[in-house]
Amino acid sequence: MGSISADYLIETRIANLSKDIDALYKDVGNDEASRKQLMGVILGAMSKVESPMETIWRIIMSPHAPAALMVMIRSGVLTALVSANKPMTATELATSTGTSSTLIIRMMRPLTALGIFHETDVYTYASSPISELLTAPPLMGGYQFMFDLATRSLANMPRYLEKTGFQHVDAAPGPFQDCNNTEDGMFQYLIKNPKIMTNFNAFMAGSLEERLDWFNTWDAQSIIINGAKKDHEAVLLVDVAGGEGHDVQAFGRAFPDAPGKLVLEDLPPVIDNIKALDSKIVRQPHDFFTEQPIKGARAYYVRNIFHDWPNEKCVEIMKQLAAAMEKGYSKLLIFEWILPAKGVPLYPALLDVNMLTLLNGRERTEDEWSNLLTQAGLKIVKVRKVSDEAEGLMEVELAD
Numbered sequence: 001m002g003s004i005s006a007d008y009l010i011e012t013r014i015a016n017l018s019k020d021i022d023a024l025y026k027d028v029g030n031d032e033a034s035r036k037q038l039m040g041v042i043l044g045a046m047s048k049v050e051s052p053m054e055t056i057w058r059i060i061m062s063p064h065a066p067a068a069l070m071v072m073i074r075s076g077v078l079t080a081l082v083s084a085n086k087p088m089t090a091t092e093l094a095t096s097t098g099t100s101s102t103l104i105i106r107m108m109r110p111l112t113a114l115g116i117f118h119e120t121d122v123y124t125y126a127s128s129p130i131s132e133l134l135t136a137p138p139l140m141g142g143y144q145f146m147f148d149l150a151t152r153s154l155a156n157m158p159r160y161l162e163k164t165g166f167q168h169v170d171a172a173p174g175p176f177q178d179c180n181n182t183e184d185g186m187f188q189y190l191i192k193n194p195k196i197m198t199n200f201n202a203f204m205a206g207s208l209e210e211r212l213d214w215f216n217t218w219d220a221q222s223i224i225i226n227g228a229k230k231d232h233e234a235v236l237l238v239d240v241a242g243g244e245g246h247d248v249q250a251f252g253r254a255f256p257d258a259p260g261k262l263v264l265e266d267l268p269p270v271i272d273n274i275k276a277l278d279s280k281i282v283r284q285p286h287d288f289f290t291e292q293p294i295k296g297a298r299a300y301y302v303r304n305i306f307h308d309w310p311n312e313k314c315v316e317i318m319k320q321l322a323a324a325m326e327k328g329y330s331k332l333l334i335f336e337w338i339l340p341a342k343g344v345p346l347y348p349a350l351l352d353v354n355m356l357t358l359l360n361g362r363e364r365t366e367d368e369w370s371n372l373l374t375q376a377g378l379k380i381v382k383v384r385k386v387s388d389e390a391e392g393l394m395e396v397e398l399a400d
């Protein structure tokens with residue numbers, strides 16, 4: 001224990017630090033880059049200040065709050081509270097949703113402690129900006145999809161890997177098949193479970209807000225528009241497995257005068273499920289393990305697809321694309337994570353584990369990408385990256 005004046009000094013310094021953070025936050029609140037920088041410093045400080053025992057306990061207790069939140073989502077309590085736009089008691093929430101009030105009180109404890117809801121009085125709750133944001137369809141869909149499929153499969157992954165003697169299994173059956181007692185891959189499973197598929201598609205479409213657009217980040221004009229054919233039948237861009245078309249639509253709106261058609265491809269149930277899409281985008285149902293129907297397009301754009309598949313399957317998809325490409329004209333644009341060999345940031349590192357557990361897929365280093373593309377008769381001609389914290393764009397052509 002230090003002397004009284006030394007203790008006082010420490011207390012004052014901590015209080016001053018807290019004030020400094022508040023003042024800094026006010027100043028950086030509207031400047032995203034500075035806000036992130038400040039957050040980085042605070043998180044870095046936290047990892048120094050938290051004791052190893054506290055870290056371990058935080059990790060051990062980390063699945064619990066997400067499970068409580070899932071209960072509040074599925075029972076309708078979250079939506080009821082957010083739409084009420086005023087505090088509600090556990091009894092009122094119980095009446096309006098048919099959920100037990102005791103259950104609400106117990107699930108709310110960790111969630112109010114985390115600031116996901118506010119506790120305005122005894123057994124009385126209000127929404128917070130976090131719970132309000134969660135009601136947005138992409139996040140509602142995303143949260144439930146991740147909980148239903150990823151979280152369950154992750155919890156099962158160590159047990160599954162133990163059965164393999166901790167070998168790396170680069171193909172199905174993997175953790176997902178083991179957890180769900182199925183031979184289906186995740187996408188086949190989604191087709192048979194339309195509710196989860198709807199959540200997944202909402203997630204993919206909505207996560208766009210947080211994602212880079214390749215054409216706003218790099219010069220689409222010089223990458224594909226300059227030199228593109230202008231005849232009536234020419235295709236400028238095929239968004240291969242583009243989901244419900246959010247990416248290709250954003251490209252079309254950003255470059256309304258670019259020559260050539262824009263095509264969206266995905267599996268038939270996904271194309272059939274599209275609610276709204278600009279009419280100029282051609283909808284082409286397609287399974288990318290079969291012959292690519294659009295030949296000689298200027299660009300085949302593939303985003304967040306290869307990380308869903310093990311190496312052998314990626315090469316199959318790449319070969320189908322290579323066979324449709326026109327030498328000296330077509331480009332394959334792969335917009336995915338390109339991991340550094342060392343020092344992978346936490347988010348893509350976790351995503352790699354996510355891909356393993358859900359899809360027997362993986363995130364890849366540039367060497368790993370290059371190796372797969374070579375097997376399909378393709379080569380990387382340029383790699384564009386903003387940082388290791390975001391996906392990069394690989395420009396790929398036929399090798400010879």
Ligand SMILES: Nc1ncnc2c1ncn2[C@@H]1O[C@H](CSCC[C@H]([NH3+])C(=O)O)[C@@H](O)[C@H]1O
Pocket residue numbers: 187204205240241242243244247265266267270286287288289302303304305308
């Ligand atoms: N065999 C297949 N052929 C074509 N599309 C597929 C196949 N298997 C999965 N998909 C689609 O692959 C997509 C992966 S999610 C990525 C979607 C989009 N490129 C984006 O970045 O947002 C989903 O839309 C699936 O329906």
